[in-house]
Amino acid sequence: MTPVGSIGAKAVTTVEGLGETPVGKAVQAAWMHLDVPQCGYCQAGQMMAASGLLRSTPKPSDAEIDDAMRGNFCRCATYTRIRAAIKTAAGIDASDNREV
Numbered sequence: 001m002t003p004v005g006s007i008g009a010k011a012v013t014t015v016e017g018l019g020e021t022p023v024g025k026a027v028q029a030a031w032m033h034l035d036v037p038q039c040g041y042c043q044a045g046q047m048m049a050a051s052g053l054l055r056s057t058p059k060p061s062d063a064e065i066d067d068a069m070r071g072n073f074c075r076c077a078t079y080t081r082i083r084a085a086i087k088t089a090a091g092i093d094a095s096d097n098r099e100v
């Protein structure tokens with residue numbers, strides 16, 4: 001959580017504006033391509049965290065993905081698809097993370 005008062009004059013991207021950024025657009029496309037959500041409850045947070053990761057680390061390793069996404073829980077256990085979508089958005093081969 002980030003208190004609004006701590007942001008000051010910095011720009012803020014919300015999930016509604018995510019598609020207006022190149023990284024956010026790639027994340028949205030990967031999420032839709034891999035049909036990541038199940039119930040969808042957690043997905044806004046998952047996509048925001050994924051976008052933050054890819055902005056700071058454009059080609060993350062599995063360990064970096066795990067570390068960045070550690071605080072985002074998915075009761076539907078879509079973790080395999082989330083990892084594959086992050087890799088797809090990063091242009092990394094995600095074939096080893098696809099569900100069978």
Ligand code: FES
Pocket residue numbers: 037038039040041042043073074075076077078
């Ligand atoms: S998709 Fe249902 S909680 Fe994540």
